[in-house]
Amino acid sequence: MFGRLGAPEIILILVVIILLFGAKKLPDMARSLGKSARILKSEAKAMKEEGNSSQQAPASNEQPPAQRTIKAAPGDVTSSRPVNEPTDSTQR
Template sequence: MLGNLKPFEIVLILLVIVLLFGAKKLPDVARSLGKSARILKSEAKAMKNDGAAPAEPAAQEQTAPRTIQAAPGDTASARPVGEPDRTTTQG
């Protein structure tokens, strides 16, 4: 789709985006999109790791609770990750 656009059309689209959102809000929009992408990536990775069974559960060391941070150094949006409850038995 983008291969068919000419340079003038791309500049025109970017100009419309700047006019709609305003030059002052664009960095905030880009920052929030980056945070959302990092959160999505970390959640997808956590879901993928939850499906894999560990080779030896006794060999794992207990460390501090894991947290997911939206951005490096951003502790305001950090939240603890709950570990699954493995006390139930299947039968």
Template sequence: MGRIGPTEIILILVVIVLLFGAKKLPDMARSLGKSARILKSEAKAMKDESGKQETAPTEPYDEAPAQRTIKAAPGDVTGSRPVAESTTDNTKR
């Protein structure tokens, strides 16, 4: 009791296909994959930024905010947009 067997998995898959339709499932899977790639790239960027902040000098400097492009997916130029980032650390509250 409490375990999901192959019969239950097949039943769940049949219900999903009936609810969403077979035509929409590949689009939904593609969209989910793009979202996962975006999340992974943003997490990596945040990790890289936190590593740079630890080694960066603590003195403020008078430069314009760095421009960074967030891509929707690797190689997808239609979904990318430039993002201006502030040089101040507003993450601590």
């Protein structure tokens, strides 16, 4: 439908983004995007590890999941928050 984007189109898109958001807000937006990507990556890794450990562990010896803290960046305590793991009520 749109075809491939060439260099002139990409440059035009970047110029429009800079005009819309302004040069002052772009670093903050990039930083928050990076934090979001790190959080998403760590959560995906934790879910994968949790899935692997639950397949190997026997079902009769289940313990409640421990509370863990999600951090956006090392040393960034302002965005840390404790998280309770969701319980799966569909399994019996």
